[in-house]
Amino acid sequence: MVSELDAICIIKKELRVESGFEDAECIPYKGKNIVATTDMLTEGEDFPPGLSYEGIGWNTVAANLSDLAAAGAKPIGVLVAWGLPREIPPDGIRQIAAGMSSCARAHKTRVIGGDMNETDKIVMCGTAIGVARYPLRRSGAKPGDILALTGKLGASAAGYHLFWSKKQKLTLTEEAIKKRFERPIAPTQLMSELNLRGLVHAATDISDGFAAAVHNLCSASGTGALIEYIGLPFFEGVEEFCKKSGKSPLELINLSADYEVLAAIPPECFLAAKRTAERHKTHLYEVGTVLKKEVLLEKDGKISPLSCNGFFHFR
Amino acid sequence: MVSELDAICIIKKELRVESGFEDAECIPYKGKNIVATTDMLTEGEDFPPGLSYEGIGWNTVAANLSDLAAAGAKPIGVLVAWGLPREIPPDGIRQIAAGMSSCARAHKTRVIGGDMNETDKIVMCGTAIGVARYPLRRSGAKPGDILALTGKLGASAAGYHLFWSKKQKLTLTEEAIKKRFERPIAPTQLMSELNLRGLVHAATDISDGFAAAVHNLCSASGTGALIEYIGLPFFEGVEEFCKKSGKSPLELINLSADYEVLAAIPPECFLAAKRTAERHKTHLYEVGTVLKKEVLLEKDGKISPLSCNGFFHFR
Numbered sequence: 166m167v168s169e170l171d172a173i174c175i176i177k178k179e180l181r182v183e184s185g186f187e188d189a190e191c192i193p194y195k196g197k198n199i200v201a202t203t204d205m206l207t208e209g210e211d212f213p214p215g216l217s218y219e220g221i222g223w224n225t226v227a228a229n230l231s232d233l234a235a236a237g238a239k240p241i242g243v244l245v246a247w248g249l250p251r252e253i254p255p256d257g258i259r260q261i262a263a264g265m266s267s268c269a270r271a272h273k274t275r276v277i278g279g280d281m282n283e284t285d286k287i288v289m290c291g292t293a294i295g296v297a298r299y300p301l302r303r304s305g306a307k308p309g310d311i312l313a314l315t316g317k318l319g320a321s322a323a324g325y326h327l328f329w330s331k332k333q334k335l336t337l338t339e340e341a342i343k344k345r346f347e348r349p350i351a352p353t354q355l356m357s358e359l360n361l362r363g364l365v366h367a368a369t370d371i372s373d374g375f376a377a378a379v380h381n382l383c384s385a386s387g388t389g390a391l392i393e394y395i396g397l398p399f400f401e402g403v404e405e406f407c408k409k410s411g412k413s414p415l416e417l418i419n420l421s422a423d424y425e426v427l428a429a430i431p432p433e434c435f436l437a438a439k440r441t442a443e444r445h446k447t448h449l450y451e452v453g454t455v456l457k458k459e460v461l462l463e464k465d466g467k468i469s470p471l472s473c474n475g476f477f478h479f480r
Numbered sequence: 481m482v483s484e485l486d487a488i489c490i491i492k493k494e495l496r497v498e499s500g501f502e503d504a505e506c507i508p509y510k511g512k513n514i515v516a517t518t519d520m521l522t523e524g525e526d527f528p529p530g531l532s533y534e535g536i537g538w539n540t541v542a543a544n545l546s547d548l549a550a551a552g553a554k555p556i557g558v559l560v561a562w563g564l565p566r567e568i569p570p571d572g573i574r575q576i577a578a579g580m581s582s583c584a585r586a587h588k589t590r591v592i593g594g595d596m597n598e599t600d601k602i603v604m605c606g607t608a609i610g611v612a613r614y615p616l617r618r619s620g621a622k623p624g625d626i627l628a629l630t631g632k633l634g635a636s637a638a639g640y641h642l643f644w645s646k647k648q649k650l651t652l653t654e655e656a657i658k659k660r661f662e663r664p665i666a667p668t669q670l671m672s673e674l675n676l677r678g679l680v681h682a683a684t685d686i687s688d689g690f691a692a693a694v695h696n697l698c699s700a701s702g703t704g705a706l707i708e709y710i711g712l713p714f715f716e717g718v719e720e721f722c723k724k725s726g727k728s729p730l731e732l733i734n735l736s737a738d739y740e741v742l743a744a745i746p747p748e749c750f751l752a753a754k755r756t757a758e759r760h761k762t763h764l765y766e767v768g769t770v771l772k773k774e775v776l777l778e779k780d781g782k783i784s785p786l787s788c789n790g791f792f793h794f795r
Contacts, residue, residue: 167570169596175570176562179577180591190593192557192609195510203518203607205561205597242507246520246605247491255482255490262494276495278505281484282520290561290605292518294507 188235188370189293191300200295202232208286213328218257220347221287222264228372229293230272231351231424234315235370236302237360238295240274240353245291248284261289272353295353301360303385305367306429310455312382312390313438315352315426316447318375319403319414320345322421326410338402345400351424355445359428364438368428374419378427379453380460380473386429389456392471394464398450415462419473429455503550503685504608506615515610517547523601528643533572535662536602537579543687544608545587546666546739549630550685551617552675553610555589555668560606563599576604587668610668616675618700620682621744625770627697627705628753630667630741630762633690634718634729635660637736641725653717660715666739670760674743679753683743689734693742694768695775695788701744704771707786709779713765730777734788744770 167175173186189202206212206228212221226243233240245265249258265276274293282288324346327339335343359365367386371378375397383390399414400423407414428449430438435451442449462471482490488501504517521527521543527536541558548555560580564573580591589608597603639661642654650658674680682701686693690712698705714729715738722729743764745753750766757764777786 167573171570172564172573173596175574176577179574180581182590182592186593186596190557190559192592194556194611199514199556199609201557201559201607201609203559203561203605204595205563205603205605207563207597207599210598241509241514242505242516244505244516244518244607246518248520248522248603249487255486258482258487259490259494262491266495277497277507278501279491280519281488281501282522283525284522284603285600288520288563288599288603290518290520292516292559292607294514294516294609296509
């Protein structure tokens with residue numbers, strides 16, 4: 166079997182697109198850019214058993230908005246193509262739509278339409294459309310930039326695992342992790358404002374995991390990076406979850422698709438960026454610095470290469 | 481099981497969208513409209529066995545462009561989310577991409593990116609994005625308008641059936657039908673120009689079949705229509721195919737998803753519209769007239785209600 170990256174490589178070559186299959190695609194239009202992105206989510210792979218219908222709808226919309234956030238684009242509408250098995254009850258359909266609607270509202274946008282199909286399992290394919298004068302790309306980071314995260318890590322991977330474990334009695338923190346998995350918020354508003362104010366050099370979402378995001382951003386920018394383990398913000402209860410499950414937090418966040426953005430911010434802009442985040446009632450977490458070459462991790466005083474094991478299909 | 485129309489009704493109510501799940505959705509932007517549409521196609525349901533990988537790629541793009549054509553929008557880009565089974569050979573992936581690329585080029589647009597997923601069967605979900613100052617809608621037809629089709633009917637349903645029949649020795653016309661099924665062309669260029677020149681009152685694609693298209697357009701416009709059977713343009717060999725298979729041509733075109741558009745054109749504009757079609761090396765076929773109330777069919781001198789049996793999922 167071909168790997169996901171090889172498959173994308175074959176497609177990009179044939180379509181002659183250089184930046185395709187990144188976070189979002191840009192179409193120059195009337196002095197701005199229309200930014201569009203599509204994300205397919207499937208039962209089992211993205212929707213674990215036990216995830217509510219509302220959670221399915223919410224995640225479909227959030228996954229797509231997350232790609233717009235990485236581009237610093239302001240969302241103007243979402244479409245969803247539904248693939249439903251014929252056994253689904255009418256109220257399940259209503260709840261999925263309700264989840265979509267709430268998620269779009271939470272991100273100040275709307276689901277404006279879509280398409281209906283019959284499939285064996287639930288397959289939801291969203292498209293988010295946004296606008297930005299200068300969309301952010303993975304390229305553009307400069308040595309000395311501060312690497313910042315728009316939110317905490319690990320709730321996605323830990324939540325996914327908790328759903329699959331089908332555990333009945335959950336601790337309070339486990340409940341919080343599952344809740345965050347069901348209703349993640351992408352930083353569309355914050356990233357679109359940071360971009361509008363010119364405070365960001367480069368950005369990417371972390372849908373293939375944290376380390377992959379760092380490597381993608383560095384490779385597109387032709388830079389390296391130093392990540393400081395002590396600065397990594399873990400979602401409440403994630404470290405406790407890791408202790409129990411025998412995984413290291415670093416392994417966990419490489420498996421996760423937390424809908425957060427990794428941004429390279431020039432040091433002279435970082436205070437302004439932090440103030441902007443505060444106004445959005447959120448936080449920017451400083452996790453490292455852009456270097457000239459190598460991609461490194463500092464943990465417990467030791468520096469080593471940051472290994473890149475993200476989540477990929479066909480493995 | 482809920483019907484497709486009921487499912488869409490539940491979703492539209494929950495999302496509070498009135499026109500959603502029509503041909504394409506519009507987002508007002510800078511004095512124009514961004515027109516976006518999404519269409520999911522699946523192995524078995526939309527891609528019959530024996531359809532080439534190139535045909536899969538081509539149809540994915542054409543189905544989405546067809547919705548833009550109905551809105552009279554000029555395409556500016558296409559995204560595709562790929563769901564692939566892990567057994568697919570690398571060259572199959574390449575051929576699907578090549579089919580997409582050729583189809584986009586034939587419609588003067590590009591596939592700019594997408595998303596990659598693992599699925600049990602092939603699931604391709606496209607999104608086409610276009611622009612129009614005044615997007616066409618299903619509503620707006622007026623009594624007296626001429627109903628016209630942008631191309632011939634039946635190749636889609638007959639081609640689909642021929643693929644499924646797995647017949648080895650095909651006649652020349654059967655070969656032509658299969659070829660048309662594999663590489664349909666949507667009238668994006670023609671419809672976008674007709675719309676730009678203000679020659680069309682209302683339009684819809686005929687993805688749910690011809691009769692459903694007539695009923696949809698009439699119901700949205702609050703009108704009726706008289707369809708003249710003798711004016712219906714059948715693709716070469718379709719009537720012969722119908723004789724052999726025991727289906728009536730009218731049944732057949734109600735099952736088909738020919739990527740053509742049904743347009744309501746004021747009589748005083750029809751000559752100009754026909755000239756425009758000629759310049760695009762294509763043809764507008766006059767198939768009926770918009771009436772005040774009933775939706776009727778005239779065949780062999782007899783007038784009867786036009787029955788509406790389109791293709792729907794979950795049946």
